[in-house]
Amino acid sequence: MTETLRLQDRELFWPPADELTAAAERIRSRLGDWPPTHAPWRICLTPPDAPNGGDLIVVTDAAPHLANIARWMLDGAGVIEAGIDAGQGRATLHLGGVRYALEGELAEDWIPALAAFLDCGFDPHDALVLALAWRDGDEAREDAWPVDFSRFPRVLGLPDAPAQPFAPCPTKLGLYPVLPTTDWVERVLDYGAKTVQLRSKQPKSPALVSEIERCVAAGRQHADSRVFINDHWREALAAGAYGVHLGQEDLREADLDALAAAGMRLGLSSHGYFEMLTALHFRPSYVALGAVFPTTTKAMPTAPQGLARLARYVKLLDGVAPMVAIGGIDSAVLPQVLATGVGCAAVVRAVTEAADPAAAVAALQQVFTQ
Structure with missing residues (x-):
């Protein structure tokens, strides 16, 4: 049976979601020991009436929320726009005036995985990368941490790389x-x-x-x-x-x-x-x-x-x-x-x-x- 780890007595999700909390605790229990995070984050699946500075508000379409997104970010909250586009999962974090756009797989458990990686102390943009590298059932692996590069998302909106790769240097410098x-x-x-x-x-x-x-x-x-x-x-x-x-x-x-x-x-x-x-x-x-x-x-x-x-x-x-x-x-x-x-x-x-x-x-x- 997969172990569970009781996270700190705090509100992980808004609205409260027992099933997501259980999944986050199950995933977190398989990620090893990390210094406890003191960031006041909370993942909001519905926009709260009064977002706090640690809220990450998940929306599937930013258009209906444009009038509020600027206000949320002024309050210190972040917005994650996530969904499937042309069969490919995409997640874009808007936080602190910076846009972090990723394309990869959105597993069923990507939101509880995001909570687990946030609890490991990773900043939201890095935790989001790890959440998109997560696959359902990874918590059953001996080493659940994502280390398979082929599973990781790619960053969107970057300039084209040079036509030829840069010259190699020794593997161990x-x-x-x-x-x-x-x-x-x-x-x-x-x-x-x-x-x-x-x-x-x-x-x-x-x-x-x-x-x-x-x-x-x-x-x-x-x-x-x-x-x-x-x-x-x-x-x-x-x-x-x-x-x-x-x-x-x-x-x-x-x-x-x-x-x-x-x-x-x-x-x-x-x-x-x-x-x-x-x-x-x-x-x-x-x-x-x-x-x-x-x-x-x-x-x-x-x-x-x-x-x-x-x-x-x-x-x-x-x-x-x-x-x-x-x-x-x-x-x-x-x-x-x-x-x-x-x-x-x-x-x-x-x-x-x-x-x-x-x-x-x-x-x-x-x-x-x-």
Whole structure:
């Protein structure tokens, strides 16, 4: 008999629905231990008179509700428009002024599955991805968590991917120092690192062009090295860099066709399931996932992912695309990160703030061989 897990004493659905609650508890019991969520979410199958900031209001057709949707979202609620279109399931979440449109399968239990994934602490757009990857009866599997990529939905409304995929890079990129200057890139390559990234804070200028050209030249002087340039794709393309690393916000601006045609590698950032699917649409050379742990090197749009989520992401992307773990990783936690099966870990302060950077690089690389 399938186990059940009593969720917190709270209203999961509006109107109250005992059958949905039982299904959500049954599914949740098979998803493992996750930190309890404190978000005040509630799934509303009928628009409530007074929605709260955690409500997710499910409608099959937004048209009759257009006069109210803007008001609901001003109150902090989200709206999920879900239904079957041309035989294909579609679900679009409108939340915080952002539209998250997905196409996939809507299982009979997708709504209780959504409740279960929300209870695991996932943000609504990522929980919705998982709900569309859920199949009725999955709770009877030994490992019920969705990890079959072929079941996952696709993100709608994205620009076309380049005609040719981006050039591949090694499946396991190993230690990946992310460095602030060309001097650092040159030094760390001399220390024996094979994969590095220049994340320069310089504004666009002749000095920046020179810095990127020096990094590319340094990479060519070291056999089998892989130098990625963060953000500055035009300069990297002109310099003939091995690859570039871009954030999701850069995808509509960058000339991805030109980068792919030049044989450059592309790494894309992601911060959860929805952004991971967005990144994979463009067939990048690798997908970075973070922040795994709290980090002070840059402002992060999401809470730290943690090792449990990282392990799930690794299983999902196995054989799909190389993955890079990033964010707050140092020598103390690197063994735990690699225990998830990820083949690459990006580090920043573990190298740049080390008392002996050369020794730090050697020690970190040693962890990959253990």
